[in-house]
Amino acid sequence: MPSRRGASPVAEPLRIVAIGGGTGLSTLLHGLKHYMHCGPDQTENRYDIDITAVVTVTDDGGSSGRLRRDFDVLPPGDIRNCLVAMSEDEALLGRLFQYRFSGGKGLKGHTLGNLFLTALTHLTGDFANAVQHASDVLATCGRIYPSTRTNVSLEATLADGTKVDGETRISKSRERIKRVRLKPAVCKPLPETLRAIAEADLITLGPGSLFTSVIPNLLVRGMADAIQDSPAIKAYFVNLMWQPGETIQFCASDHVRAIYEHAGKKVIDVAIINTKKIPAPLKRKYAAQQAMPVENDTGRLAAMGVKVVARELAAEGEKVRHNPEKLAETAVHLAGEGRRKRLRAKRK
Secondary structure, three states, X not given: OOOOOOOOOOOOOEEXXXXXXXXXXXXXXXXXXXXXXXXXXXXXXXXXXXXXXXXXXXXXXXXXXXXXHHHOOOOOHHHHHHHHHOEOOHHHHHHHHOOEOOOOOOOOOOEHHHHHHHHHHHHHOOHHHHHHHHHHHHOEOOEEEEOOOOOOEEEEEEOOOOEEEOHHHHHHOOOOEEEEEEEOOOOOOXXXXXXXXXXXXXXXEOOOOHHHHHHHHHOOOOHHHHHHHOXXXXXXXXXXXXXXXXXXXXXXXXXXXXXXXXXOOOOOOEEEEEOOOOOHHHHXXXXXXXXXXXXXXXXHHXXXXXXXXXXXXXXXXXXXXXXXXXXXXXXXXXXXXXXXXXXXXXXX
């Protein structure tokens, strides 16, 4: 069971808005579920936590990309992973949603969850509604919203001036990314997302691919303004490793600076960094793929006005990944700080 250090039960639920995409966001959500009444650890020490996940919708590869092209729907893959991470029964329904067909004409490579969300979108006429119905089926512990209802794609401008269309091609590029933008540029967040951000005690960004999972959410019109205006603590989970083609040689402050440049404003109060050493054999394995641990340049972060929270966040294993329980423990602690901050502001 996760540690409860730094957290305490409160009369109203601690409200956390988790923004991102890819496996990083679902890892955080999986950890947070263990703090909730619907989580697998049914004890008297549950914490009343309200979670809203906001998920990027620019994926154009694999099963999601095929479904986008064939059925004109938003990409379901990242949403599906979040649904499973927050589902009450990961053992059966979660495995069913993640089942990937290994054969069959037209089916090979698709997951059942992706097909389910696509079918629901056509039945309900709206992807966001389909996600809510899927949440009911899986009995998820919180709410999940796409960052926008608009069918957007991602375009990157590289350091040499070349423009690259599509998240998949951007991720495969080996040239440093200068800037990304959404096409079409005019797209709006869901009203429910804006309400959740305004009422949050903590807003998290990441972990996840900086330019393809985190920043695209901030490019949705009104999202960065809403985050800046919220009284919540805004925290960024810094990635553990460089990502080839996206963040080679990026220090922690480079991640924050890129977020600021794209958001057009300062939307981070806290940068959460990993202090657990990556085992040497694992570092050599990743170095062969041009990936090294992200340098924690805490001095530069402090000079940017960003508070640094240092934790041992790396999980044990054959791949460098975040530990979901450690992520969640840190988030809950910060949400408690955010609640106290809100209460102090009300008393003034």
